Every structure is written in C-alpha cells, then in structure tokens.
Amino acid sequence: MLELGETSVAFEPETLQNGQSGNVTQNFFDDVNLKICTVRNNGSLGITAKSLAVNDVISARTKDRGPPGLMKLSPNGKLAILQRQVNSVDIVLLEKTDGATAIEFNVPTKSRDMILSVDWISNNQILFVTKQSLELFGLNEDKRTAKVLRTSNVSASWSIYYAKSSLVVVATGSNCTTLQPFLAQHGQFTRLKNFDVEFGTPSNENLLEKDVTVTSLYGKICVMVLRYSVRGATTTDLLIYELPADLNTAAKMKYSLTLGCSGGFGIHVIDNLIVVHHQGIAKSMIFDVALSPNRPTHSPLITVSIRPSPVCQPPPALYVPLWSMFQPDIVVDPVAGMMYQLTICCNRAHEEIHEKAMLIEFLIHRTGQKQLVLDTLLTSLKAKELRLRQIRKLFDLIVEKFSLSAGVHSNGPESSKPQLQPIPVQHLRIEQREMQSSIFIPLMEDPSTDSKFVADVMLQYLRSLHRWSVPVEAYFLELVVEALAQSGEMAKLHQLVTYRVISDSKPLAFLLLSYEARCPSLFQSGVDILARQKACDEIVEVLLERGHVIDAMRYLDTQQIEANSLKLLDAAKQQDRIVQYAVLTHIINRKSKGEFILV
Known part of the structure; x- marks a missing residue:
C-alpha cells in the first residue's frame, strides 16, 4: 500500500575532499521548497537545486568563501541562503551575476550570537533563531542590504519552522520540554502560549529536535513528539499536541499513537495519514485519527512494508539506516544520490482493511478518491456486506463532507491579524446526481438485489440529506418514490408524504397520483400536495380525468x-x-x- 519512487530525482552524492580531484560535494534539503540543494567545491563549481517536478532545476555559481552549513531557497527561487559563518549568512542573488559568479551579500545577526536556524519568511524576509532571541530581517535585493524589523527575546535550544503558517516552535527549559510557538506574520512576532510536552526519558536527557514534528492534520496545526519509556528507552507512543485557533490558549495533547517498539523512527504525514516508519523491523505503521476522532489512544490501522515502485529503475533500497525523511512525503537516500516521493496506493487499501465499513470510511477521508469510494460502496451494497446502521453512518459522512466542501471555496479577504494557517482539508464532494447514477440506479437495475433493501438504502441517504439540511433534488425524490413503490412499501411512502419528509413539488404530486392503483390513499396525498402548491388548474384537470x-x-x-x-x-x-x-x-x-x- 506504500510505494516508493513513483516520482524521483537523482542528485550528486556527497563526497569528501580527496587527493585526486580535490572536489567536495555537499547536499542540503530545503524542507520549505522541497528541493535537494547541491553545493560543489563551496559553490565555486556551482550550486544546484532540484525538486521532484520535471525540469525544475536552479543553477548558479558563487565564490568560494568556505564550506556552507546549510542552503535554503527563497519561496520564489530567486534568492538563496548560504551559511558559512556561525553568526551570519550570505544571501545569494541567483539571477544576478558580476560576470561568472552570482552576486551575494552578508547578513549578520543583530546580537552576534550563534545561529541555531535560519528560514525564509517571505521572498524578502528571513528569520534568525539564536540562543537568546528571534530576529526578523527585511532584505533589499537592489541595495543588497538587510534591516532588522523585529526582535524577541527567548532562550532557545533548537527550533522547528512550519512555513505554511510562518510558525516557529522554539524549545526552551532545562530539558527542552517547554515548547514556545511564535508566529512571524505581517512583519512582527506573536508569542503564543507555551506548553510542556512529555517524552519519557530520564531527567538528565533533553528532548531532541529529531523527535519532534510540526504538521497539519485534518485542518489543525499539530506538534508530534516521540515519547520514550524510562526503562530501556523503548518507544511507547507518539503524542500529538493540537494548537488551537485561539492564540491565547495553550496546546493540549489530543492523541496518543501506540507504537510498541524501540529503535529508529521516521515520520511522514501524507493526506492526513500519519505514517511511522521503523527501520529495525522494516515496517511502516499507518494511523488515521479521523476514524475515531474522539478516542485519545490509537493503534495502527495498517502495518505494511514499503514496496519499490515499478516505474523506478533500479529499484530503491528500502529502510536503509542513512535515509533522511522530510514532510510531507520525501525520502532522501544520500548514498545512492536519490530523492524519492512516498505515495499511498488507496486502490490497494482493500488488501489491508478487510472490514468494509471501515474501508469505505477510510477512503472517504482521502483526497481525490471519489470514484474508488463509489465503486467500493456499490460493490459492498450489492454483496450486502454492510449493515443498515453502517450504511447510515457512511451516508452521514458523505453528506457531511459534501456540506463542508461547499464552504471551502469561499475566498474571503486575507486577515491582517496573526493566525494559524493549516493546510485546508479537501473534503470529498459527491453530488446527489452522482449517488443516483453510480449507486442507486445500478442497485435498482440489479435483479439480484432485494427491492426492499434498495428502498431502505435510499431512505438512509434521504435521512442524511435532511440531517445536514441539504436540499433534496427532485430526481432523487422520484427515485425514492419509485423504489418504495417497487418494493411494495406503500405505507412508508404514505408516511413520508404525510409528515412532509419529502418536499412538496408538482412532479412529486403527479408521481404519487400515478401510483393510485397500488395505494388509493396516495391519490389524496398527491391532490393535497397540489393544493399546497396552489396548483388549482392541475387539481381540476386531475379530478376531471378521473x-x-x-x-x-x-x-x-x-x-x-x-x-x-x-x-x-x-x-x-x-x-x-x-x-x-x-x-x-x-x-x-x-x-x-x-x-x-x-x-
């Protein structure tokens, strides 16, 4: 179900200086732009940045001013940060040269303290995190100067930057267990409520940056922390802390994911699925918290091994110790000189999830799987693998997703207030007409399917539409009436009309009148609907025809x-x-x- 290498790109592996060529190659991963950056001979032989997209390559040359400790590109790819000193960085203008090499200028920290991390906030703003402060600089590309915009005092051990929200999470405290989030938006800092995390190791050890991940999960910004057991350093679980939209409220632990094994771990969050890789057992655990959102503790939904994609030749080595993993789905093999994309093959989910209701619910939460959801749902209904209460729950979820998708497309003006900006959830949008053509009509036309079961299924969908206040389309109402009539459920049909579960309309009235021979009471129901619609001429015509x-x-x-x-x-x-x-x-x-x- 997990496949590696459907999309990949090769880069030059790292090499140390040797006596023959004297060349040195360094690689850095830009986790904001998802590019692998290669620096050859400190830039004198060129710098290159590649992504998984075809022909997305940036190249330039710089002067040799010493080995860089990192390289990061601006969001538009026109500038690059090269850090060659502990308390300053060089800004490289990739598209401007003074002949053979790119123009660059140096930006030191205001405090002259050692840089813990540096990140691009925008195309002309960078953020320094030092041991004592945060420093926001504005860059003037034309004048090749930098200006301090804001500073904020904080005692930092390390930090993690989440670009989507311009959020930086700083580790403070004696064991680095107090996390202090900041928003760097609109040229200023907003200090959020700090919060303490558990990581389970003895008091003389510190929480490490590698054990913390900041991600977006189902429309919420979350901080994930690997918690270790005090005895024997066995990893027991992955704690998920959710940052609330109210910036004055501290994050709280939302979920605990049970891992149950020790060793090295790598984490991806792909399409709101948390994938935890374990190098020792060469397995990956997949968690989906949406299947039980109110349950605090979760076990793996699926445990599988990654398979190499058939399109990737030669096949990649799997679960190698030197793998580097980056969000959301990047695997870098520095020895092979390859960057791979990890994909989740939803069309093979049925091989791992055998309970049909859970399988369909899992697919509903995935992005771009509409046809797979419809096909799986129809197959399960025809085989009667779902109970009525399970069908009700699935229809509720489908209609809820449809309702939520209607509000996602409204693009209001961007707020000037600082706020967390998670990745929006792409809700599955299945229209009523698609349910009719892909589910209900094939069920009605299948001679092996019990007509009463079909009618009950359609009534469950009708109930879900009413629950979420979604207007019912006339054609679907006709299908409901026809299904009830075919199954002989005239009493149910009469009740639906009498209690106005089915909305009044002239087409519905005439449809009820056509079933007068099967259920005489439906004639009066049809006339009553016409009366409520004030269709006086139609009522007279009906009475005269009869x-x-x-x-x-x-x-x-x-x-x-x-x-x-x-x-x-x-x-x-x-x-x-x-x-x-x-x-x-x-x-x-x-x-x-x-x-x-x-x-």
Whole structure:
C-alpha cells in the first residue's frame, strides 16, 4: 500500500575532499521548497537545486568563501541562503551575476550570537533563531542590504519552522520540554502560549529536535513528539499536541499513537495519514485519527512494508539506516544520490482493511478518491456486506463532507491579524446526481438485489440529506418514490408524504397520483400536495380525468375560481344522465352570475 519512487530525482552524492580531484560535494534539503540543494567545491563549481517536478532545476555559481552549513531557497527561487559563518549568512542573488559568479551579500545577526536556524519568511524576509532571541530581517535585493524589523527575546535550544503558517516552535527549559510557538506574520512576532510536552526519558536527557514534528492534520496545526519509556528507552507512543485557533490558549495533547517498539523512527504525514516508519523491523505503521476522532489512544490501522515502485529503475533500497525523511512525503537516500516521493496506493487499501465499513470510511477521508469510494460502496451494497446502521453512518459522512466542501471555496479577504494557517482539508464532494447514477440506479437495475433493501438504502441517504439540511433534488425524490413503490412499501411512502419528509413539488404530486392503483390513499396525498402548491388548474384537470366531475365543481366553488364550462361539459358526457343534469344546471346557475368562461 506504500510505494516508493513513483516520482524521483537523482542528485550528486556527497563526497569528501580527496587527493585526486580535490572536489567536495555537499547536499542540503530545503524542507520549505522541497528541493535537494547541491553545493560543489563551496559553490565555486556551482550550486544546484532540484525538486521532484520535471525540469525544475536552479543553477548558479558563487565564490568560494568556505564550506556552507546549510542552503535554503527563497519561496520564489530567486534568492538563496548560504551559511558559512556561525553568526551570519550570505544571501545569494541567483539571477544576478558580476560576470561568472552570482552576486551575494552578508547578513549578520543583530546580537552576534550563534545561529541555531535560519528560514525564509517571505521572498524578502528571513528569520534568525539564536540562543537568546528571534530576529526578523527585511532584505533589499537592489541595495543588497538587510534591516532588522523585529526582535524577541527567548532562550532557545533548537527550533522547528512550519512555513505554511510562518510558525516557529522554539524549545526552551532545562530539558527542552517547554515548547514556545511564535508566529512571524505581517512583519512582527506573536508569542503564543507555551506548553510542556512529555517524552519519557530520564531527567538528565533533553528532548531532541529529531523527535519532534510540526504538521497539519485534518485542518489543525499539530506538534508530534516521540515519547520514550524510562526503562530501556523503548518507544511507547507518539503524542500529538493540537494548537488551537485561539492564540491565547495553550496546546493540549489530543492523541496518543501506540507504537510498541524501540529503535529508529521516521515520520511522514501524507493526506492526513500519519505514517511511522521503523527501520529495525522494516515496517511502516499507518494511523488515521479521523476514524475515531474522539478516542485519545490509537493503534495502527495498517502495518505494511514499503514496496519499490515499478516505474523506478533500479529499484530503491528500502529502510536503509542513512535515509533522511522530510514532510510531507520525501525520502532522501544520500548514498545512492536519490530523492524519492512516498505515495499511498488507496486502490490497494482493500488488501489491508478487510472490514468494509471501515474501508469505505477510510477512503472517504482521502483526497481525490471519489470514484474508488463509489465503486467500493456499490460493490459492498450489492454483496450486502454492510449493515443498515453502517450504511447510515457512511451516508452521514458523505453528506457531511459534501456540506463542508461547499464552504471551502469561499475566498474571503486575507486577515491582517496573526493566525494559524493549516493546510485546508479537501473534503470529498459527491453530488446527489452522482449517488443516483453510480449507486442507486445500478442497485435498482440489479435483479439480484432485494427491492426492499434498495428502498431502505435510499431512505438512509434521504435521512442524511435532511440531517445536514441539504436540499433534496427532485430526481432523487422520484427515485425514492419509485423504489418504495417497487418494493411494495406503500405505507412508508404514505408516511413520508404525510409528515412532509419529502418536499412538496408538482412532479412529486403527479408521481404519487400515478401510483393510485397500488395505494388509493396516495391519490389524496398527491391532490393535497397540489393544493399546497396552489396548483388549482392541475387539481381540476386531475379530478376531471378521473371522472370526478362533481368533486371538480365543488372544488371550483370553494376556491371561487372561474371555471371552463366546456371542459366540465366534455367531462360530463362520459358520465350518467344524473351527473350531466347536475353539471348543466350548475353551469346555467353560475353563468347567470357571470362566473363561467366558455373557452
């Protein structure tokens, strides 16, 4: 189910200086732009940045000013940071040269303290994290200068930057267990509430940066921390702390994911699935917290081994000790000189998840799996592998996702207030017409499917639409009526109409009238709907077509409507002489009052 290498890119492996060529190659991963950056001979032989996208390559040359400790590109790819000194960085203008090499300028920290990390906030802003402060600099590319915009004092041991929200999480405290989040937005810092995390090791050890991951999970910013058992340093679980939208509220632990093994771990968050890789057992554990959102403790939903993608030749080595993993789905093999993308093959989920209701719910939460959801749901319904309560839950989820998707597309003005900005959830959007064409009509046309079961399934979907206040389309109502009629569930149909579970409409009224022979009470229900729709002419036509001429005349009298005398007379011709006499007398009496038209 996990596949590595469907998309990949090769880069030059790292080499140390040797006596023959004297060349040195260094590689750095830019975790914001998802590019592998290669620096050859300190930049004198060139710097290159590659992503997994085809032909996405940035190249330049710089002067040799010493070996860099890191390289990071600006969001637009026009500038690069090279850190060659402990308290300053060089800004490289990749598209501007002074002949053979790119133009660059140096930016030192204001405090002259050692740099713990440096990141791009925007195309012209960088953020320094030092041991004593945060420093936000604005860059002027034309003047090749930098200006301090903001500083904030904080005692830091290490930090993690989450670019989507311009969020930096700083580790403080004696054991680095107090995490202090900051937002670097709109040219200023916003200090969020700090929070303490558990990581389970003895008091003389510190929480390490490698054991902490900041990610977006189902529309929430989360901090994930590997917690170790004090005895024997056995990893017991992965704690997930959720940062609330209210910036004045501290993060709280939301979930605990049980791992149950020790050793080296790597973590990815792909399509809101938490994938924990264990190098020792060469297995990967997949967690989906959405399947039980109110449960604090979760066990792996699936435990599988990564498979090499058939399109990647030669096949990649798997679970090698030197793998480096980056969010959301990047695996870098520095020895092989390859960067791979890890993908989740949802079309093979049925091989690992055998309980059908859970399988379909899992697929509903995935991005871009509409057709797979519909196909799996139809197959399960035809095989009667789902109970009615499970069908109800799945339909509730489908309609809920449809309702939520309607609000995602509204692009309001960007707020000037600092706020957390998680990755928006792409809710599965299945229209009613798609449910009809892909689920309900095939069920009705399948001769092996019980008609009462089909009717019950459609009623469950109707119930879900009402629960989430989604307007029911007329064509689906016709299908419901037809399914109930085919299954002989006339009593249910009559109740739906009587209690107005089915919305009134003229097409529905005429459909009910057509089932009068099977259930006489539906005739009156159809007429009542027409009356509520104020369709007086249609009511008269219905009564006359069925030979209820006297009833039609009475209805005209009660509604005080001008009657068409020719229609009444034509209808009376089909009746006995008593009815004909009554109609004629009635017409003469009302004609004298000028209430009839002779058209």
